[in-house]
Amino acid sequence: MIAIIDYGAGNIKSLQFALAKLNKESVLTTEPRVIRDASSIILPGVGAFKDAMDAINALGLTDVIKQEVQAGKPILGICLGMQLFYDKSYEDGDWDGLGLLQGNVSRIKETVKVPHMGWNTITKHNESPLTLHLPDNFHVYFVHSYAVGELEEATLVGSTEYGGRIPAIVQQGNITGMQFHPEKSGDIGIQLLANYEEMIS
């Protein structure tokens, strides 16, 4: 059972539907017990960084997530969920994230339209089972105004270009992040989720 952490607003039903296409059972939850019992965790996310961290803290889930990840449980962060993995975000202030990955999050440069909205291409970096069976420069659906800036290069699996390089797929051990929405990226997105599920199984 996959625990999808349901800490507030947004469309998480689509994520569940995408997982159902892969015959993966998932549950929307805020219960520490359910998260501890799950085989893997997905941290979705839309909205503001601070609000999301506040909600996760208020639900008492910060320690649960950190402990489960440190114990080796696979976790996938999508969009804001991926950004929450990092040390810090500068979204309207200076906020601490979960600190599972080293790096920080800042606003996309205003030399391009913000939000970054639509289908953009992924350039592959470090080899990963996540991008198996996928063509070079495939399109996935992005919608975000902030992005990971500095990060450990060894964790970068795929990036896109939008007012500079934007980390799009990151992976370090049992931690995986996707800045775009695989559940909204058509067949390619479903393939990415299938690759992810295969990788952690």
Add this chain to the structure above:
Amino acid sequence: MLAKRIIPCLDVDKGRVVKGKKFQNIQDVDDPVALAKRYNEAGADELVFYDITASNEERNIFLDVVEQVAKEIAIPFTVGGGIRTVEDIHKVLRSGADKVSINSAAVTNPQLIQDAALKFGSQCIVLSIDAKEVAPNQWNVFTKGGRYDTGIDAIQWAKQGEALGAGELVINAMDSDGEKDGYNIPLTKAIADTVNIPIVASGGAGIKEHFSSVLEQGADAALAASVFHYDEIQIPDLKTYLEENNIIVRREIEWK
């Protein structure tokens, strides 16, 4: 590179698509879910569902449609029509919509955009503007299906919408809507030059050249209804045409 988007728009009344005719390869031509699947397979980049239902009871039928669509297709879609409150927005997002389009309710209550953007994030709040030319190169915002002139300057309203937190603008040119004479490029361009958020051009698509013109001149996406519903333009052909004209589009629909 970020691709330009092609967006079919479907009007839904009592759970059925209005104007959804003339398809031979699907049996139920009025079924929004069947049409959504067909457009997805054809390579549409996004969809818009516009609820033209009046009563609250029918509203729930629409929310069921939204959920069924989310279940069947894995591309983003926007829901519009009858959105008046933050709770309305919450309901459609929880049903599986990715974005919500607000039109006349935002004119009456601009605070709605700000409240919604703060609560759900700018990325899912679309401000839809119905604009009509009232003097040469002067466009006003109209409501009530184009019958009421609010007296508000459309370009200023677009700017204000961005400041309030809208993450995208749909510019519906009411003069060209249904005319199939091309998108309103001066209006679209004037707004694109003023704001720094994505712009969806709407109203007037008739031939493939209309799409390339507006996408080359300020629009990030082009929305159309009847040319797709009546199969006058096929999306794969349109994308081939755009690609030949050096416009970046998403093509790996059948990549396997």
